[in-house]
Amino acid sequence: MSTKEQNTLTQDTVYDLLSNGRRRFVISRLRRAEGPVSVNDLSEAVAAWENDVPESELTDKQIKRVYVSLYQIHIPKLDEAGLVDYDKDSGLVELTPAVSELDSYLPEQESDEDRPRRWLLLYTAIAFVSLSLYGGVLLFPDTFGWISVTALNIALFSVIVITTATHYLLEQWR
Template sequence: MADDDSLTKDDIFSMLSNRRRRLVLHHLHRQSGTASVRELSQQVAAWENGVSTDELKYKQRKRVYTSLHQTHLPKLDDIGVVVYDRDRGTVELTERAGQLEPYLNIQSEPTESWSVYYLALAGLSALIVFFAWVGFFPFPMLPDIVYAGVVTVVFAASAAVHTYQVRSATVDPDSAPPDSARPSRNPLDETVADGGEDGGD
């Protein structure tokens, strides 16, 4: 693990290479960062088996609970993206987990609309400068500092609103992760999900 608060690429790919850990992180994000191990195991097992939590069988939930408790949650805790309290049976995301958001696609607001907005804003600013340059009324009546001030304020306000929306964006509480649309029936996938790829880490 890196000495500072930044996750290394090896840490990121190691965590996200396992589907079960991705499901855990997704559920924690949509629950505002905190959940019990029991709740996590129920939801992850439901996603993996393509059923609701009410339809889960005991063995399905128990299998996931065991792998989370013994393998995946300790690994996430060691890397520093969650705090796993074994005694209380709770899991909580840390600030470092925010570095995984671009890889998990959990932003609830699309960025494309903001890109179009900024492009349009830049075009409008260029148009204002052009009209002022050719002397189109009433632009010659205003000093240059007014144009610069208006453009600066508009861009600064837009950036502030954009930043606020991005930082306050939350995952839809009812959303399922993209790779849980159907249950996995591949025995190898199930072995990997249980932690076989980690060699018991």
């Protein structure tokens, strides 16, 4: 009996389905869509996400690499599990109500636009705190006499390096 014939997904099936970033992205993209989405459009969206470039800057090779894996592996797997309806003739994919079974396994959905905005806020906060500390050390030497400019340079440089490395690694992991 296929997973599609069952009413509920097993935990192992859910973990297997969600173990791949492309499948998670496809589910997220389809949740935001107002109707069926073509495999071509999904391929471009996934390729842009993976390569961290706008869809207009993608190469045919980048899109084709993603298209093949979506067409041959990921979308059929989601279809078999009953999470999407996939019409091979039209190339359209849409979510089924069964996708709600994944809600307890997925973190709250964030849009593509929210992630960069959060990092921008963090970098802005670091810049503001840095400028405030430098201003304090230079304008109020009696109050901030306990910290040297060299120590401040090292501390702030370390914060920036750690934050940037964390940002990079998290983006690569996603």
